Amino acid sequence: MTHDDNLLTFPGTRTCPLDPPPELTQLRADSSIQRVQIWDGSTPWLATRYDDVRAVLSDAMLSADPDMPGYPHHSAGSAARKREHTKMFVSLDDPKHRVLRRMVTHDFTVKNVEAMRPRIQQMADQLIDDMLDGPRPADLVEAFSLALPSLVICAMMGVPYEDRAVFHDTSRAMTSRTATQDEAVATLRQMREYFLKLIDRKATDPGEDMVSRLVERELQSGAVDLEDLVAILELVLVGGHDTTNNMIALGTAVLLEHPDVMERLRHTTDLDLVANTVEELLRYLSIFHMGRGRAVLEDTAVNGHELQADDGIIAALDLANRDPAAFPDPDSFDIDRANARRHVAFGFGVHQCLGQTLARVELQVALQTLARRIPTLALAVSFEDLPFKHESSVYGLHELPVTW
Amino acid sequence: MKVTVDKDVCVGAGMCVLNAPEVFDQDDDGTVVLLDASPGDEEDTDVREAAHTCPSGAITVTEGP
Numbered sequence: 001m002t003h004d005d006n007l008l009t010f011p012g013t014r015t016c017p018l019d020p021p022p023e024l025t026q027l028r029a030d031s032s033i034q035r036v037q038i039w040d041g042s043t044p045w046l047a048t049r050y051d052d053v054r055a056v057l058s059d060a061m062l063s064a065d066p067d068m069p070g071y072p073h074h075s076a077g078s079a080a081r082k083r084e085h086t087k088m089f090v091s092l093d094d095p096k097h098r099v100l101r102r103m104v105t106h107d108f109t110v111k112n113v114e115a116m117r118p119r120i121q122q123m124a125d126q127l128i129d130d131m132l133d134g135p136r137p138a139d140l141v142e143a144f145s146l147a148l149p150s151l152v153i154c155a156m157m158g159v160p161y162e163d164r165a166v167f168h169d170t171s172r173a174m175t176s177r178t179a180t181q182d183e184a185v186a187t188l189r190q191m192r193e194y195f196l197k198l199i200d201r202k203a204t205d206p207g208e209d210m211v212s213r214l215v216e217r218e219l220q221s222g223a224v225d226l227e228d229l230v231a232i233l234e235l236v237l238v239g240g241h242d243t244t245n246n247m248i249a250l251g252t253a254v255l256l257e258h259p260d261v262m263e264r265l266r267h268t269t270d271l272d273l274v275a276n277t278v279e280e281l282l283r284y285l286s287i288f289h290m291g292r293g294r295a296v297l298e299d300t301a302v303n304g305h306e307l308q309a310d311d312g313i314i315a316a317l318d319l320a321n322r323d324p325a326a327f328p329d330p331d332s333f334d335i336d337r338a339n340a341r342r343h344v345a346f347g348f349g350v351h352q353c354l355g356q357t358l359a360r361v362e363l364q365v366a367l368q369t370l371a372r373r374i375p376t377l378a379l380a381v382s383f384e385d386l387p388f389k390h391e392s393s394v395y396g397l398h399e400l401p402v403t404w
Numbered sequence: 405m406k407v408t409v410d411k412d413v414c415v416g417a418g419m420c421v422l423n424a425p426e427v428f429d430q431d432d433d434g435t436v437v438l439l440d441a442s443p444g445d446e447e448d449t450d451v452r453e454a455a456h457t458c459p460s461g462a463i464t465v466t467e468g469p
Contacts, residue, residue: 109421350413
């Protein structure tokens with residue numbers, strides 16, 4: 001397909017590393033839901049306003065299934081993977097989505113995640129001890145932001161942390177906007193093999209962990225088949241560390257650019273202030289900067305905008321979170337923002353992030369512990385020279401060189 | 405205010421517990437549990453935030469004694 005000069009290209013290119021591309025910000029101001037052109041030449045709709053994004057993601061006529069006609073893929077790799085692989089429930093519609101998701105909601109209730117807070121704090125302290133004992137400058141991604149959520153999700157699931165290379169590779173291939181068909185399929189095969197072996201081990205030698213519980217309660221009872229279980233585990237493991245990694249790294253960089261905020265975090269004993277700082281970072285950074293794709297199953301209308309069967313639509317989470325109609329002065333980073341928690345950084349509708357409660361606690365612990373433990377923490381390169389993940393479907397930092 | 409919840413549409417995101425822990429809880433599988441169907445005025449803001457941020461529309465708030 002050739003480029004349609006009348007349409008904007010999505011996702012576009014940022015001119016400021018923390019703001020959405022200016023032409024898309026302008027698009028949100030100009031009109032509600034509009035067509036854009038994406039990498040494969042297709043022209044899905046784009047919802048950019050807060051109310052529209054919430055309506056799109058709440059509409060049962062809009063499918064999250066990438067096999068449906070019109071579904072807007074974010075890369076060739078994503079398109080290939082979704083054809084060849086058993087779908088994770090994030091890519092399934094109800095009722096099957098609901099059945100599979102409910103098998104793992106237990107682990108992510110507010111109560112069960114809060115119970116993990118002391119352990120997450122211990123892990124964070126240990127990683128910081130190790131980093132402070134090592135050379136300066138250090139890469140905070142390697143030493144802390146990737147390590148912490150990886151340790152946490154491994155402990156929760158019962159996956160040996162020594163095996164992390166398997167899922168770190170898969171995450172990279174899954175979120176890459178340039179991943180080829182071969183790369184995407186190969187890394188997922190590797191991960192599938194890994195989980196098949198792990199499931200076998202947990203069946204004969206169960207522990208107090210998520211994989212053991214799912215094997216015993218859901219697989220052996222026949223409630224879930226082996227391929228669906230593997231897909232659940234892949235989703236939880238990959239979803240459970242890479243997004244949090246990117247939020248910790250990018251969040252730390254933002255806080256280092258706001259020394260006054262860092263100072264407040266360092267001294268406060270008010271957990272609500274820490275929590276609201278995290279909510280504001282989630283809103284402000286909106287790392288799912290390629291939005292969420294949906295395929296239109298039947299003719300429908302979203303907030304009065306007509307959509308036809310087989311159209312594709314993208315809900316732009318980052319643009320919704322900067323919508324001045326929902327968040328006054330949306331481009332300023334304000335940890336006292338009264339309605340920060342209304343953000344859609346975790347999506348909206350039935351597919352809203354399963355692990356959001358865990359992500360919140362990890363971010364609260366990670367950022368406040370960094371502020372408290374390393375008062376002299378500073379970027380080792382200028383902010384503008386940080387390696388931002390422009391080419392990834394999940395925004396973040398490849399490295400965060402810091403010193404102290 | 406009167407509060408009702410729909411356990412069938414709940415997806416266990418936990419936003420209600422974060423916003424209004426006096427009014428909402430989650431059962432062992434994450435599904436919403438309504439602790440107080442007629443919360444007092446002091447809960448008004450928190451309950452409305454819970455309803456607004458519930459991703460699946462499982463919470464309904466109506467006026468009334």
